[in-house]
Amino acid sequence: MNHKTLGATGIKVSAMGLGCWGMSGAYGPANDAESSATLNQALDMGLTLIDTADSYGDGHNETLIGQTLAHRRNTFVLASKTGWVKRTAPDGQVTVGVDGRPERIHAACDASLTRLRTDVIDLYYLHRIDPDVPVEESMGAMAELVAKGKVRSLGLSEVSESTLRRAHAIHPIAALQSEYSLWTREPELTVLPVCRELGIAFVPFSPLGRGFLTGTVLAQNQIQPGDWRTGNPRFTSDNLAHNRTLLRRLEEIAEAHGATFAQIALAWVLAQGEQVIPIPGMKRRTHLVENTAALAIQLTPDELVRLHTAFPVGAAAGERYTPEVARWAGR
Secondary structure, eight states: OOEEEOTTSOOEEESSOEEOGGGGTTTSOOOHHHHHHHHHHHHHTTOOEEEOOTTGGGGHHHHHHHHHHGGGGGGSEEEEEEOEEEEEOTTSOEEEEEOOOHHHHHHHHHHHHHHHTOSOEEEEEEOSOOTTSOHHHHHHHHHHHHHTTSEEEEEEESOOHHHHHHHHHHSOEEEEEEEOBTTBOGGGGTHHHHHHHHTOEEEEEOTTGGGGGGTOOOSGGGSOTTOGGGGOGGGSHHHHHHHGGGHHHHHHHHHHHTOOHHHHHHHHHHTTOTTBOOBOBOOSHHHHHHHHGGGGOOOOHHHHHHHHHHSOTTOSSSOSSOHHHHTTTTO
């Protein structure tokens, strides 16, 4: 297993990590027993970066990881996030928002440590920027967590270039998470150059296009009720009809390597630089085995050019998020 470094921290992680959101029902029903088996097998196979958040399943995800891996805590790098909150109105309506107040960050970290059954989180992200709280205040609170020994390093998720610079000036940022894949390449024009300039690790989430780039989600009837993608603009019938055409070049290269679509899509992300550390979501051992095999695939310069041409920035039809969620991204 190849390893990479989280920014300037000196913390080494496997070249690919494990994203755990799907283990809490984000993409259809999950099974705790299978999820636990997947987590343990991931460590057995050499994956050392486990990524979760307090909002995943309203704490379920962190609890699952704590119960499953507490006895192996010294064998992996634990990343978690805070910032997303749910608010219930007097009429019972639940809305999603963000909360970056210092007091909330401190309380959320303590709650995460309890659920995760650990004394320290190796990489703690601010999941989204609170527009009502200057990022300097939020990062100041997170820096206090580092000073107290509750957190080893800090990260941000889905922020703008200017916010990344402002936060980095308060405390060194070890890693930035953004959605990044063949069909979501916008970070190449925005935050990825800043990460390279400042020596910040870039951690792509959804490097398989939320499952689309596996070639197995080509129609709405393939998405189960309750799956997060049922309300995602890119997975409407009209947009899927357009997006399916993008997979032809991926299929050609997969056939040449005797590989799956997913393996080629991940090999492309892995080829984007030493500071790029993708965290594909994997809630089953079969997905784990398939995806980690991408680490052994070396795409040729010609294949990289062909993929670059086939998946230009903006190639995918449909926005990444609904307007309700999109307003919190890229601040």
